[in-house]
Amino acid sequence: MKRNIFILFFFLFFTQVFAQQISDWQNYTDMKNISALDVNSNGIWAATSGGGFFYNTKTESFQTIHKTDGLFDNDLTSVAIDKYGKIWFGSANGSINVYNPATNSIHPILDIYNSDQTTKQINDIQASGDTIIVSTSFGISLIDPVNLIFYDTFFKFGSFPSNSQVNSALKSGLIYVATQNGIAIQKNTATNLSAPESWNIFTTTDGLLSNTINKVLSFNNNFIAATGSGLSQYNGTSWQPLIPSFNNSNINDILAEGDTLFILTNNTVYSYSLGSSNTVLKSLYTSSSSLNKLAYSSEYGIIAAGSTGFVFIDGTNSSKFLHPNGPYVNQFPSMAVDNNGNLWSASGQDVTGQGFYEYSGLTWKNFNTTNTPSLPTNYFQVVYAAPDNTIYFGSWGRGFIKIINSQIENFSISNTGMHGIQIDPSFLVISAFGYDSKNDLWVLNYGAVDNYTLSTLTPDSTWYHFQIPAAQGLHLEQNYNLVIDQYDTKWYSSLDASHPGLYYFNENKTFTNTNDDISGYLTTSDGLNSNTISSVVVDQRGDIWVGTNAGVNIVTNTGGIFDGGKSSLVISSIFSLRQQIVTCMAVDPINDKWIGTTQGLILVSSDGTTVLGQFNTSNSPLSSNNITSIAVDQNTGIVYVGTDASLTSFKTSAIKPLGSFTKLFIYPNPFVIHDGNANNLTIDGLISNSEIKIVSVTGKLIDDFQSPGGRIANWDGRDSEGNLVNSGVYLIVAFDQSGNNVTTSKVAVLRN
Numbered sequence: 001m002k003r004n005i006f007i008l009f010f011f012l013f014f015t016q017v018f019a020q021q022i023s024d025w026q027n028y029t030d031m032k033n034i035s036a037l038d039v040n041s042n043g044i045w046a047a048t049s050g051g052g053f054f055y056n057t058k059t060e061s062f063q064t065i066h067k068t069d070g071l072f073d074n075d076l077t078s079v080a081i082d083k084y085g086k087i088w089f090g091s092a093n094g095s096i097n098v099y100n101p102a103t104n105s106i107h108p109i110l111d112i113y114n115s116d117q118t119t120k121q122i123n124d125i126q127a128s129g130d131t132i133i134v135s136t137s138f139g140i141s142l143i144d145p146v147n148l149i150f151y152d153t154f155f156k157f158g159s160f161p162s163n164s165q166v167n168s169a170l171k172s173g174l175i176y177v178a179t180q181n182g183i184a185i186q187k188n189t190a191t192n193l194s195a196p197e198s199w200n201i202f203t204t205t206d207g208l209l210s211n212t213i214n215k216v217l218s219f220n221n222n223f224i225a226a227t228g229s230g231l232s233q234y235n236g237t238s239w240q241p242l243i244p245s246f247n248n249s250n251i252n253d254i255l256a257e258g259d260t261l262f263i264l265t266n267n268t269v270y271s272y273s274l275g276s277s278n279t280v281l282k283s284l285y286t287s288s289s290s291l292n293k294l295a296y297s298s299e300y301g302i303i304a305a306g307s308t309g310f311v312f313i314d315g316t317n318s319s320k321f322l323h324p325n326g327p328y329v330n331q332f333p334s335m336a337v338d339n340n341g342n343l344w345s346a347s348g349q350d351v352t353g354q355g356f357y358e359y360s361g362l363t364w365k366n367f368n369t370t371n372t373p374s375l376p377t378n379y380f381q382v383v384y385a386a387p388d389n390t391i392y393f394g395s396w397g398r399g400f401i402k403i404i405n406s407q408i409e410n411f412s413i414s415n416t417g418m419h420g421i422q423i424d425p426s427f428l429v430i431s432a433f434g435y436d437s438k439n440d441l442w443v444l445n446y447g448a449v450d451n452y453t454l455s456t457l458t459p460d461s462t463w464y465h466f467q468i469p470a471a472q473g474l475h476l477e478q479n480y481n482l483v484i485d486q487y488d489t490k491w492y493s494s495l496d497a498s499h500p501g502l503y504y505f506n507e508n509k510t511f512t513n514t515n516d517d518i519s520g521y522l523t524t525s526d527g528l529n530s531n532t533i534s535s536v537v538v539d540q541r542g543d544i545w546v547g548t549n550a551g552v553n554i555v556t557n558t559g560g561i562f563d564g565g566k567s568s569l570v571i572s573s574i575f576s577l578r579q580q581i582v583t584c585m586a587v588d589p590i591n592d593k594w595i596g597t598t599q600g601l602i603l604v605s606s607d608g609t610t611v612l613g614q615f616n617t618s619n620s621p622l623s624s625n626n627i628t629s630i631a632v633d634q635n636t637g638i639v640y641v642g643t644d645a646s647l648t649s650f651k652t653s654a655i656k657p658l659g660s661f662t663k664l665f666i667y668p669n670p671f672v673i674h675d676g677n678a679n680n681l682t683i684d685g686l687i688s689n690s691e692i693k694i695v696s697v698t699g700k701l702i703d704d705f706q707s708p709g710g711r712i713a714n715w716d717g718r719d720s721e722g723n724l725v726n727s728g729v730y731l732i733v734a735f736d737q738s739g740n741n742v743t744t745s746k747v748a749v750l751r752n
Contacts, residue, residue, distance in 0.1 A: 020592065020603070020612065021653040021680065021714065025621045027051065027066035028359070028647040029074060030330045032323045034305035036078045036124070038087075039295045044303065045087050046310065047076035050646060052089050052099070053324050055310075057300065062324040065089075066646075068621040070106035071097050072113070074646055075623075080125040080132070082145045088132060090122025096134065098148065109148055112136060117163070124168035133171060138163035140177060154193050157184035158201035168215045176223065178213035182206075183225060183239075207239035208232050209247060219256040220274060226251035231263070243272060243281060255294040255302070262302055264294050269304050269313055285313045289321075327357045328366040332642025335631035336385035343631060343640055345647070346380040349396040353379030356393055374408045375401065384433035386441070394430030400443065417463045418455050421447045422475060432482035432492065442484060444492055447477030454482075454490060454505060464511040470521040474499050481536040483544070487559050489518075491544055493533035500531040502546055504561065520566040527571035528553050535584045539606070540591040540709075547582030552595065554608060574608040586630035586639075588654040590709035594639060596627030601641055606709075615641075622648050637712070655711040657688040664745035666732055673717035673724050674752040680714035681747060683707075686734055694719075695731040702730060717749060727751045 029050025037046040044055040051074045052065040067074050071089070076097075078090035087099040094112035099105070112120050112134075119137035126133040131151070132143040142151035156162045160181045170176040175193070177184040182203035190198035203211050212228035223234040224242060228250050233242040241247060246263065253264040261272040262284075269285040284302070291306035302313040309323030327345065331354070334346040343359040355368030355378045369375050379396035386392065391403040397420070399412035413420060413428050420427040429446035436442060441457040451473065452465040467473075478495035485491065489506040501523040508516040523531050528546065535547035544555035552574040560568025577595060584596035591606035600616030616625050624645035631640045637655040641648045665684040673679075683692065686707045694702040694715060703720045707713040715732075718724055727750050735742040 020590075020708075021682075021712075022613070022650055024649075024651040025068045026649045027068045027074060027621060027623065028326060028364075028649070029066065029623075029645075030326050030328060031064065032309050032321075032326075033307050034293065034310055034323075035076065036293055037295045037303065037305050037310060038079050038081045039297045039303065040081050040085070044295065044297075044310065045079050045081060046305065047079040047089055048323075049075055050326065050330055052076055052079065052087070052097075054087075055322065057297075064324050065099065065106075066621070067623060068648070070108075072108040072110065073097075073623070078122050078125045078135075080127045082127040082132060083129065084145060086145065088125045088127065088145075090125050090134065092121045094120025094122060094136070096122060096125075096143075107148065109143070111150060112141065119165075123166060126169060126171070128171040131171065133169045133175070135166040135169050135177075137165045140166050140169050140175075152194065156194075156196040157199040158196055160184065160201055167213060170216050170218070172218050172223075176216040178216050178225065180212055182208060182211045183213050183216060202239060207241075209241060214250075214252060215254055217254055217256055219254075219261050220259065224254060224256075224261065226254045226263075245281070252292045253294045255296055257296050262294055262296070264291055264304065267291050267306075269294070269302065285311070285319075287311070325364050327359070327364055327647065328368065329354045330646050331644075332629050332647050334382040335629045335640055335642055336383045336391075337631050337633045337638075337640070338385040338391060339387075339389045339635075341633055341636060341638075343633075344383045344385060344391055344393075345629075345642065346383045346393060347378070349379055349381035351379075353377070353381065353396060356380045356383065372408070374410070376410050376412070382431055382433070386433075386435050388435075388439065392433045392441070394433065394443075396429055397427045399428045400430040400433075416443075416455065416457075417465060418443070418445060419448050419450045419452070421477065422449045425449045431480050434482050434484040434490065436484050436488045437486075438488075442482065442490055444479055444482040446479055447475070447496075449475070451475055453479055454492075456511070458511075466505065466507065466514075466517070468503055468505050468519050469517060470503055470505070470519040471499065481533065483536050483538045485538050485544065485558050486542045487562070489558060489561065491536055491538075493536055493546075495532065500533075502528065502533060502536070502555075504558075504566075506561070518561055518565075520561060520569075522555070522566065522569070522571070526566065526569075527573075529573055529578070534582055535596075537585045537587055537593075539587045539593070540589075541606075545585055545587075545593060545608075547585045547595065549581045551578040551580055552582055552585070552608065574604070576604065576608070576611045577602065583627050584629050586632050588632045588639070588652065589634050589637070589656040589711070590654045592654060594630050594632070594641075596630050596641070598626050600625045601627055601630075620648075637710075653682070653710070653712040653714065654708070657686055657690075657707075657709065657711045659687065661685065661687055661734065661741055661743035664732060664734060664743055666745045666747045670748040670750050671717060672750045672752060675724070677717060677724070680716050683713045683715065683732055683734070683745075684711060685743070686711050686713055687736060687741065689737060690734045691737060693733040694725075695733060697729050697731065707734075717751075724751060725749055 031048045031050045033049045034046050043057045054063040072095040073091045075092040076089050080088045089097040096109040098107045117138045121137045124135040134141040139155040141153040165180040168178045174186040184199045210227035210229035215226040225232040230247040231242040232239040255262040259274040263270040267287045271282050273280045289308040291304050293305045295303045309321035311319045311321045331348045345357045347354040358365045368378050376398040380393045382394040384392045394400045402409045419425045431446040432444040434442045443455045454466045476494050476496040482492040491504045505519040530548035530550040532549040537545045546553040554572050556570045580597045586594045593604050595602040603613040624643035626644045629642035634656040637652040671681045690707040693704045732745045
């Protein structure tokens with residue numbers, strides 16, 4: 001799908017200034033939670049909390065639309081199809097996106113988003129001829145669907161408070177407005193609808209069953225209101241109850257087709273048919289999940305939508321809910337990529353957890369206790385992909401699981417020797433994992449009642465458990481962020497109020513002799529920016545990066561703990577990140593660091609001295625600035641960024657280097673350059689720290705440089721003095737630092 005001008009500018013700008021090449025942005029969202037839907041002859045359009053989608057009823061396939069496709073925002077709240085076939089999406093932040101299927105383009109309308117209104121949500125959009133009626137949290141707006149210009153906006157209806165929330169509106173000769181304070185109807189003679197006196201208003205004193213009005217429609221030559229306490233019918237002067245059995249029931253939606261009124265309560269669809277002599281009320285469908293919207297297709301009949309997708313109502317309860325494939329929920333507290341390129345994600349701790357997910361690069365698989373009975377719980381908050389491709393998930397209260405070749409093995413207090421939290425020793429919370437150089441699995445206990453914070457499972461299936469001397473015998477909870485460095489030292493953080501900070505521990509290669517154990521405890525008194533630590537990672541050099549609510553520290557000379565203890569450690573602070581509330585971090589194959597914060601994503605150089613890029617909702621397809629987790633596919637350069645709203649990925653040029661040269665892949669070839677050239681030549685197939693020379697066919701050295709450290713390097717078509725080279729054929733020579741491993745290729749350069 002085409003990007004809008006904003007997205008195009010983003011890609012063009014950032015691929016020029018970033019040291020890494022950034023491309024192929026993708027959003028991944030849960031699209032089950034449908035807020036609105038509309039139907040045409042081709043299929044169903046839906047607005048969801050994770051973007052928009054189209055369901056082709058002929059092919060039974062989905063087309064999804066996200067921010068990476070040009071939407072201004074993914075949190076959509078309303079949808080309508082206008083007379084020209086364009087799709088109008090309203091959002092929670094007030095932006096409106098108009099998608100034109102004919103041109104495959106999206107045009108954002110940001111008037112409401114940029115307004116000074118406190119609440120701006122688009123609650124409903126209705127297409128009525130040459131007018132688009134937009135119901136918002138502060139009134140209604142009328143828009144021309146051709147030139148996308150606002151006709152007018154109305155904030156005040158009679159004596160209702162100014163900026164009353166409007167849930168929907170109907171144009172049927174006059175305009176009928178459903179608000180949180182009652183119903184407003186345009187007066188017959190009114191022309192200036194901005195004047196409050198141009199509206200008649202109706203409340204419970206006029207017969208309405210509730211002042212919360214969800215919708216108004218015309219049925220059987222009468223106007224019917226769906227309220228928070230049943231159905232009301234307008235007799236021309238006042239409102240009267242309709243179908244008393246619905247009194248005191250919240251009516252989410254109503255829909256009229258011919259002589260039948262379809263009624264939707266919180267989870268049941270009814271039909272109310274007018275016969276020649278009597279009326280018939282019938283229950284058509286009841287769902288175990290919540291429903292909020294109805295739509296009608298002459299081919300498929302009634303369609304209901306809600307928190308688990310949409311369903312065709314066929315008079316039975318056998319129909320399946322449909323929605324695009326995606327993660328089960330928009331929650332990504334912890335992610336990891338295995339050696340096969342599969343992304344694994346936890347969903348959340350305690351009652352927020354909904355199992356875990358696996359993404360193959362094409363499809364999502366969601367695992368929970370409903371579809372995977374072997375799982376002990378749905379509350380998984382942390383995941384670890386081990387070097388041997390074993391996957392571990394730590395749970396909130398039920399130990400952890402191990403996954404090998406789709407087989408799940410459970411570990412709890414009964415088969416590990418571990419103990420749970422102080423108030424309930426059977427409640428075992430696992431907060432992190434790691435492998436050491438001997439392939440021992442190390443497990444971090446969130447808050448062991450016996451103070452054995454770390455446990456290890458050896459390859460021969462033997463368990464050992466360790467108290468940390470630096471904890472001084474204190475019972476500490478909220479232990480997180482276990483990592484293991486090149487010396488097999490275990491580093492982790494604690495947020496326990498009695499002793500927060502950064503801990504390290506090394507058993508000194510003896511599991512049974514605790515006398516030679518080495519441990520330490522680092523806090524602000526040792527140079528940390530803060531004791532509130534959110535993330536700990538080990539970089540390619542073996543340095544420990546510590547993310548806090550006051551920036552990032554680097555701990556170096558970690559091997560010194562064996563001789564001089566913690567006094568030998570060197571702790572420095574990253575100046576460029578000093579104001580950031582860090583939430584998570586990840587290291588890529590060229591040792592650059594991706595830093596997640598509450599204000600977006602930051603890329604810094606390997607030593608942290610240079611900010612290479614900053615991403616947020618304003619300059620990128622990120623759905624939220626609150627970054628919750630980051631995972632890097634070392635073999636493809638794909639970076640996955642979890643937020644509290646969705647998952648986003650993009651490709652980078654930071655790819656794990658090869659073990660030895662085989663063949664260089666040079667593209668584009670021919671390489672076209674010109675003044676103002678923003679493109680780079682890609683040199684793919686490098687080993688770690690390759691030296692690269694650009695040589696003319698006559699043997700003249702044009703340029704030489706070192707690769708960033710990964711599999712890919714780039715050349716901008718300039719010589720060592722910064723001048724564009726002339727057209728011709730050039731040799732690309734790559735070799736290792738000793739000069740023993742060499743490979744070559746060639747490129748044709750065309751200078752315009």
